[in-house]
Amino acid sequence: MNLSREEQETIITFNEADKTAEVYTHNGRLKKQLNELDIEREEVTKISSDQYGFETFTIPKSWIKIRAKRILSEEQKELLRKRAKSNLHAKVME
Numbered sequence: 001m002n003l004s005r006e007e008q009e010t011i012i013t014f015n016e017a018d019k020t021a022e023v024y025t026h027n028g029r030l031k032k033q034l035n036e037l038d039i040e041r042e043e044v045t046k047i048s049s050d051q052y053g054f055e056t057f058t059i060p061k062s063w064i065k066i067r068a069k070r071i072l073s074e075e076q077k078e079l080l081r082k083r084a085k086s087n088l089h090a091k092v093m094e
Helices: 027-038 072-093
Strands: 011-013 020-025 047-048 055-060
Touching: 020 027, 020 047, 027 055
Parallel strands: none
Antiparallel strands: 011 020, 020 055, 047 055
């Protein structure tokens, strides 16, 4: 049985008392990253997986971040474009 894209969820749960969070995911990139961290770092533990493709991990709650994309004015965007072109030109000249 294959799950639809809508059914392939990522759910992060934690409470205020514990220092860890539980990550339930079908996302391939996230599963790969968490499996690598499970091998490298003792803070990550793989709990379970199943035939539908989900995997569940525990991670430190402090690793959970919300990062909003920076809002730039048109002037800031233009300055960054010029800086990027200048850096690219400098690398080509090396």
